[in-house]
Amino acid sequence: MPETECTTNGFGTRCTICGEDHWTFLREGRDLCRPGYEVRFRLSRCMACGHVMQTPQPSDAELRAAYSTDYAPYRVTWKEPGWPLWKILRHITTWRRVRRLKRYSRGSKLLDVGAGAGDFIDAAHRAGWDVRAVEYNEELVSAIRAELGFEVHVGELRPGLWEENSFDAIILWSVIEHVPDPLDTLRLACSYLRPGGQLFFQLPTLYGIERGQWFGEHWTLLDLPRHLNFFSKESLSRLCALAGMDLMIFKTPTLDAAWCYYASSVSYIAQAETSAKRVLRLVSVGMRAFILLPDLIFRAWRARGTEAFALAFKKEANEPNHLSHHSDV
Ligand SMILES: [Zn+2]
Numbered sequence: 001m002p003e004t005e006c007t008t009n010g011f012g013t014r015c016t017i018c019g020e021d022h023w024t025f026l027r028e029g030r031d032l033c034r035p036g037y038e039v040r041f042r043l044s045r046c047m048a049c050g051h052v053m054q055t056p057q058p059s060d061a062e063l064r065a066a067y068s069t070d071y072a073p074y075r076v077t078w079k080e081p082g083w084p085l086w087k088i089l090r091h092i093t094t095w096r097r098v099r100r101l102k103r104y105s106r107g108s109k110l111l112d113v114g115a116g117a118g119d120f121i122d123a124a125h126r127a128g129w130d131v132r133a134v135e136y137n138e139e140l141v142s143a144i145r146a147e148l149g150f151e152v153h154v155g156e157l158r159p160g161l162w163e164e165n166s167f168d169a170i171i172l173w174s175v176i177e178h179v180p181d182p183l184d185t186l187r188l189a190c191s192y193l194r195p196g197g198q199l200f201f202q203l204p205t206l207y208g209i210e211r212g213q214w215f216g217e218h219w220t221l222l223d224l225p226r227h228l229n230f231f232s233k234e235s236l237s238r239l240c241a242l243a244g245m246d247l248m249i250f251k252t253p254t255l256d257a258a259w260c261y262y263a264s265s266v267s268y269i270a271q272a273e274t275s276a277k278r279v280l281r282l283v284s285v286g287m288r289a290f291i292l293l294p295d296l297i298f299r300a301w302r303a304r305g306t307e308a309f310a311l312a313f314k315k316e317a318n319e320p321n322h323l324s325h326h327s328d329v
Helices: 061-069 083-105 119-126 138-148 184-193 205-212 212-220 231-242 253-268 273-300
Strands: 023-029 041-046 051-055 109-115 130-135 149-152 167-173 193-204 245-251 306-312
Touching: 023 205, 051 205, 061 109, 061 231, 083 119, 083 167, 083 193, 109 119, 109 184, 119 130, 119 138, 130 138, 138 149, 138 245, 184 193, 184 231, 193 231, 212 253, 231 245, 231 306, 253 273
Parallel strands: 109 130, 109 167, 130 149, 167 193
Antiparallel strands: 023 041, 041 051, 193 306, 245 306
16 A cells, blocks of 8 residues: 555554554564564554554564574674674674764763674673663573673663762664664663763664665664654654754764665565576666665765764753653654
């Protein structure tokens, strides 16, 4: 169904940004980490503010099943022998993240929310940071504690884990799009940050989810049903303000746009049913690269790329906060 056809059937889902419940269908897809699992998940656009999110939101049981599969960020690099491509790419990602941390923060105490396999906290520790973390996956937490020796709590970010105002930097790499209540997560993160401290984000963008229609469900940014919300610079800025922070940086690197095109192409070609179809898809991807890839890179350069690096600062205690949740973005 094209986006121009309107529906209000969000199954009672309220918009994360404005609280309205009127939607237009945008696109849908399956969980590509679970071959043969045919349930389709749908993304819709809020008719009031333009925000894009899953409607309906998947159940807790659905999400638990989705995270218990062969989920790429959970693969542990330090246990993998040799240098397969995914391990090289993970190291490049970690190196880029540590470089951003060094560039924008001068503190010493760091909290990583959603530590995954622990690559980033290990690298941040080596760069001189005193690190703490929370991670949803119990098995990974046990491995990080036993083999890397860091203090990691199992589960989601919640009150009472550490003293308030005690961290110089908090990390949300590829997290905010996964949590059911992003504003609650931001408020909690903000409570642990010292005034003036920094919150680092990496996230798939609203602009990215509007592109790559031609790849269908193979557009890697979808990652359904794990990605629940897709933010723009404006909507993320609004949530940060509501949580007591100022969004200062929102960049969409061109490298991420190129990677998104490449990874989507690989998925699209690999999951063709026959060899003949694979060859056709390979030719098709190659031909379309001349149009789509330059378009993606141009948009990334204009801060409308597929993935964003964003940075917010916690307001000082005397700074006012005028926003209310349900006013316009
Ligand atoms: Zn809305």
